[in-house]
Amino acid sequence: MILRIKRAYKTELKPNKGQRRTLSNHAGAARFAYNWGLARKTESYRLTGKSPNAIELHRELNALKKTDFPWLYEVSKCAPQEALRDLDRAFGSFYRRAKAKKEGKLKGKVGYPRFKTRRRGLGSFRLTGAIHVEARRVKLPCLGWIRLKEKGYLPTDGTEGVHVLSATVSERAGRWFVSLQVQQEMEVEEATGPPVGVDLGIKTLATCSYGDDNHVHYENPKALYAGARKLRTLQKKLSRQEKGSNRREETKRRIARQHMRISRVRQDAVHKATSQIVAKAKPPSERPYVIGIEDLNVSGMMKNHSLARAVADASMREFRRQLSYKCAWHGIDLVVVPRFEATSKPCSKCGWFKEDLTLSDRVFVCDSCGHTADRDDNASDNIRLLAVSSAERVNGRGGDVRPLGSERRTPVKRQLKKVG
Numbered sequence: 001m002i003l004r005i006k007r008a009y010k011t012e013l014k015p016n017k018g019q020r021r022t023l024s025n026h027a028g029a030a031r032f033a034y035n036w037g038l039a040r041k042t043e044s045y046r047l048t049g050k051s052p053n054a055i056e057l058h059r060e061l062n063a064l065k066k067t068d069f070p071w072l073y074e075v076s077k078c079a080p081q082e083a084l085r086d087l088d089r090a091f092g093s094f095y096r097r098a099k100a101k102k103e104g105k106l107k108g109k110v111g112y113p114r115f116k117t118r119r120r121g122l123g124s125f126r127l128t129g130a131i132h133v134e135a136r137r138v139k140l141p142c143l144g145w146i147r148l149k150e151k152g153y154l155p156t157d158g159t160e161g162v163h164v165l166s167a168t169v170s171e172r173a174g175r176w177f178v179s180l181q182v183q184q185e186m187e188v189e190e191a192t193g194p195p196v197g198v199d200l201g202i203k204t205l206a207t208c209s210y211g212d213d214n215h216v217h218y219e220n221p222k223a224l225y226a227g228a229r230k231l232r233t234l235q236k237k238l239s240r241q242e243k244g245s246n247r248r249e250e251t252k253r254r255i256a257r258q259h260m261r262i263s264r265v266r267q268d269a270v271h272k273a274t275s276q277i278v279a280k281a282k283p284p285s286e287r288p289y290v291i292g293i294e295d296l297n298v299s300g301m302m303k304n305h306s307l308a309r310a311v312a313d314a315s316m317r318e319f320r321r322q323l324s325y326k327c328a329w330h331g332i333d334l335v336v337v338p339r340f341e342a343t344s345k346p347c348s349k350c351g352w353f354k355e356d357l358t359l360s361d362r363v364f365v366c367d368s369c370g371h372t373a374d375r376d377d378n379a380s381d382n383i384r385l386l387a388v389s390s391a392e393r394v395n396g397r398g399g400d401v402r403p404l405g406s407e408r409r410t411p412v413k414r415q416l417k418k419v420g
Contacts, residue, residue: 003188005329006165009154010179013138013169014147022143023169023176026079029072030125031116033061033080037087038113051091054084076142082126082166087113121256124170131164131180132157138178140167146178154180161185173256190331191287196277197384198293199343199376200319202310206273209380217376218273223265224313231258270315274322278330291332292387293320294379295339335387347371348381 015023040060041051052060058081065072072080090113100106116123132139133154139145148154155162162184170177197209205220234255241248279287301311320336327334337343344364345357352368357375364371364378373381 001188001190001331003186003329004183005186006181006183008179008181010177011153012149013176013178014149015176019143019146020176022075023171024122026075026125026143026169027122027171028118029075030079030083031118031123032069033083034087035115036061037084038115041087041091054081054088057084057087076127078127078129078141079125082128086126122171124168126166126168128166131167133164133180138167138180140169140178148178155182155184173260174253175260186329188329188331189284191284191289193279193282193285193287193289195290195384195388196288196292197380197382197387198277198291198323199380199383200294200296200314200316201376202307202314204376205269205314206277206319207374207376207380208277209377209384211381211384213373213377215374215377215380218269218276220314221265221269222310222313223262223269224309226265227258227262231255231262234258266313266315267318270319270322274319274326277323278326278332280326280330284331287330288332290335290387291323291327292335292337292383292390293323294337294341294343294383297339335390337383337386337390341386343382343386344375344379346382348373348378348385 013023037054037057040057045051061069061072061080061084094110094112097106097110101110127141127143129141130139131141133156135152135156137145137147138154155164162182165181165183168179168181170179194210199207199209201207201220203220204217206218208216208218210216234251238248238251238255241251275281277288277291296316298311298316302308304311324334326332342353345354346352347354347364347366347369349371350366350369352366354364354366357364362375364373364375366372371378
């Protein structure tokens with residue numbers, strides 16, 4: 001089956017001094033256009049009850065270029081134009097959240113769009129049009145050829161079935177990155193391997209059940225805990241330095257680099273674990289035909305102040321997001337077990353239900369059949385059984401994947417015994 005998808009390829013740039021200045025100018029122009037558009041929309045709504053859209057704002061900004069903002073001619077027209085489109089999307093999300101809040105479906109703040117500031121970083125900008133890629137460099141509109149730090153990762157010109165849609169250039173911790181959004185065709189073969197159940201946790205990043213007491217554990221690197229000591233040291237140092245001094249600016253750069261390192265360690269662990277679970281490098285006969293994962297209430301877990309930092313460091317939502325699109329790319333069905341479906345308390349062998357199981361109980365002992373297993377191993381076994389027997393099978397994109405009469409599928413969901 002041929003699947004047409006949109007995906008992004010992100011890699012680091014290696015600009016020279018002049019190119020860095022030009023990149024900063026483009027990021028500043030995008031930031032200025034976003035803030036200018038936000039102020040105009042707010043003022044217009046206050047006076048007339050209506051706000052202009054991105055097209056109207058761009059026309060108004062173009063009219064002001066010659067008199068008020070001539071420096072905008074030094075950058076690509078795409079930078080402010082795409083920034084105004086981003087502003088429209090931000091307001092669209094705000095209106096949806098406000099409506100959900102009014103209907104009682106949302107708790108917390110609705111999130112009115114905020115002004116962007118350079119103190120949080122130079123930001124990013126998006127370019128469209130003629131974008132060319134070679135093995136060691138990329139050509140962007142109004143920027144020309146810029147060298148890449150990594151060779152051969154981006155799809156080059158002439159790659160069959162790949163069409164570049166846009167390029168987003170961003171800055172973080174003094175380093176510049178480019179992300180190419182492309183539309184490409186993929187040949188997807190339906191996987192036929194054994195099913196897998198995935199139980200996410202804090203102590204262990206993921207516990208996978210392959211049946212017959214075969215379990216694989218992916219360790220949680222706990223990147224935030226590992227880098228917290230250095231962050232504390234740098235933050236103390238920053239608080240004692242004089243504002244505006246060169247040494248204070250250098251300390252701020254070191255803090256930004258440390259935060260980036262923590263996020264990269266976390267992202268690397270999640271990418272490696274999800275890629276190994278879907279077995280993307282193996283033939284279809286060895287890839288699982290179905291993967292089960294639990295629908296966790298991560299926002300509710302974050303309200304426990306004793307576990308909030310550990311839950312955030314585990315990246316559970318990001319794990320599920322990556323697993324979703326990788327399953328769709330490799331012909332695997334993804335089953336999301338409902339949030340209130342018991343997975344830790346039932347026995348995976350006989351179905352006996354242990355009502356008094358607590359979070360501190362790390363070993364599951366069945367009083368009915370005597371089965372003893374690690375708590376996470378037992379939960380992953382239950383998730384795998386529920387994924388195989390579920391009558392509500394959906395893939396990573398949310399659609400039905402097989403008719404009820406298909407093989408390897410039972411129309412009745414497995415019922416867990418509940419014994420007092």
